[in-house]
Amino acid sequence: MKRVSVLGATGSVGCSTLDLVGRDPDAYRVVALTGGANVALLAEQARRHRAEIAVTAHEAALPELRDRLAGTGIATAAGAEALCDAARRPADWIMSAIVGAAGLPPGLAALEQGTTLALANKESLVAAGPLLMDTARRHGATILPVDSEHSAIFQALVGEDLGAVERIVITASGGAFRDWPLDRLAAATPQEAANHPNWDMGQRITIDSASLFNKALELIETKEFFGVAPRQVEALVHPESLVHALVGFRDGALMAHVGPHDMRHAIGYALNWPERRALPVERLDLAAIGQLTFRTPDEDRYPALRLARRVMEQGGLSGAVFNAAKEAALDAFIAGRIGFLDMARVVETVLDAMARDIDAHRPEKAVIALDTVRQADHLARERAGAAMAALP
Numbered sequence: 281m282k283r284v285s286v287l288g289a290t291g292s293v294g295c296s297t298l299d300l301v302g303r304d305p306d307a308y309r310v311v312a313l314t315g316g317a318n319v320a321l322l323a324e325q326a327r328r329h330r331a332e333i334a335v336t337a338h339e340a341a342l343p344e345l346r347d348r349l350a351g352t353g354i355a356t357a358a359g360a361e362a363l364c365d366a367a368r369r370p371a372d373w374i375m376s377a378i379v380g381a382a383g384l385p386p387g388l389a390a391l392e393q394g395t396t397l398a399l400a401n402k403e404s405l406v407a408a409g410p411l412l413m414d415t416a417r418r419h420g421a422t423i424l425p426v427d428s429e430h431s432a433i434f435q436a437l438v439g440e441d442l443g444a445v446e447r448i449v450i451t452a453s454g455g456a457f458r459d460w461p462l463d464r465l466a467a468a469t470p471q472e473a474a475n476h477p478n479w480d481m482g483q484r485i486t487i488d489s490a491s492l493f494n495k496a497l498e499l500i501e502t503k504e505f506f507g508v509a510p511r512q513v514e515a516l517v518h519p520e521s522l523v524h525a526l527v528g529f530r531d532g533a534l535m536a537h538v539g540p541h542d543m544r545h546a547i548g549y550a551l552n553w554p555e556r557r558a559l560p561v562e563r564l565d566l567a568a569i570g571q572l573t574f575r576t577p578d579e580d581r582y583p584a585l586r587l588a589r590r591v592m593e594q595g596g597l598s599g600a601v602f603n604a605a606k607e608a609a610l611d612a613f614i615a616g617r618i619g620f621l622d623m624a625r626v627v628e629t630v631l632d633a634m635a636r637d638i639d640a641h642r643p644e645k646a647v648i649a650l651d652t653v654r655q656a657d658h659l660a661r662e663r664a665g666a667a668m669a670a671l672p
């Protein structure tokens with residue numbers, strides 16, 4: 281039996297993971313499940329999958345979690361350190377699906393036990409890519425990408441030599457505002473941004489898809505995970521969201537991964553890897569789909585892409601700063617405190633303001649310690665607060 285833990289079990293990716301695990305109860309034993317505020321769902325999942333332990337990120341929610349699991353024999357815990365302890369519990373496969381930089385410490389803790397980490401939490405690669413990859417190497421752990429684009433690239437590279445790769449293209453639906461006139465974007469609301477044309481995902485990633493901050497994170501993630509040069513990574517708007525990524529080789533071949541908008545494909549691939557087993561996802565009827573379209577993204581509409589390129593070139597701490605400033609700006613947008621277009625302004629202001637801190641941590645390949653990443657994250661959130669207060 282494969283021992284499985286799911287960090288961020290109550291979220292969109294976490295629920296899809298447990299959907300797959302639950303379809304084959306004889307194949308899996310669930311070790312740890314973690315969640316945040318949704319204690320009712322966490323307790324229900326822990327009961328249904330007979331987890332060893334359920335952990336909430338919020339200490340104040342522990343009494344409720346205990347009450348809900350009373351008499352089941354399932355252990356409970358709460359808080360940031362308890363999340364890392366959950367990730368340290370021996371398991372063969374751990375899903376990292378906490379949203380945001382909060383996913384980094386538990387992800388590192390999981391890697392330290394030399395396990396297989398299925399990585400949906402792109403923010404940890406953006407904030408601390410070299411640290412994450414180095415931790416995996418030192419502990420003999422495996423990281424499998426779960427972001428659909430990165431799973432697609434990974435699949436296109438099976439049996440290939442990375443040295444033969446010329447370029448990697450990741451696709452973007454263009455998000456909720458793809459076809460909006462530019463002058464309407466300033467007034468776009470969080471509710472409008474959270475309405476993705478193709479994918480059903482958590483609120484934060486859906487809004488990040490509308491601004492293309494999600495694609496910006498994924499460009500950086502591609503560079504960090506596959507170790508390619510920034511100039512080899514590009515994004516292409518593909519409204520149908522069926523081609524997830526393409527890998528271009530030096531002989532001119534372009535290998536595309538085509539699949540339905542269903543995260544259970546990428547999650548299932550990582551769950552079954554290195555085998556390919558049947559998955560309960562739609563089979564595409566290409567004749568019915570008829571056509572697939574692509575276009576170059578407009579950087580006036582999506583300044584996040586320009587900022588991603590800057591971060592890829594700068595390396596070092598710039599990813600941690602970029603991600604933290606983006607998270608702070610997104611919080612403020614969701615709370616109605618800043619406008620949709622202000623998010624990119626705030627992130628750029630913070631990157632400018634912290635240029636010296638970022639420069640102090642060159643060269644790019646150096647592994648930066650978790651404490652330094654955390655300090656940069658903290659400072660970037662403070663600077664983002666100041667930048668937002670100064671907005672007109």
Ligand code: NDP
Pocket residue numbers: 287288289290291292293294314315316317318319337363376377378379380382400401402403426427428479480481482483484485543
């Ligand atoms: P959701 O918002 O749906 O879920 C996030 C999960 O993280 C929930 O379990 C949530 O708990 C938990 N959580 C939130 N804040 C904290 C915290 N501070 N500490 C610990 N746990 C916390 O996110 P998604 O499932 O959409 O995304 C998860 C990750 O996967 C993200 O990094 C995202 O970018 C990535 N991803 C998601 C895809 C998708 O299709 N959704 C596709 C590709 C990548 P609770 O809900 O109980 O508060």
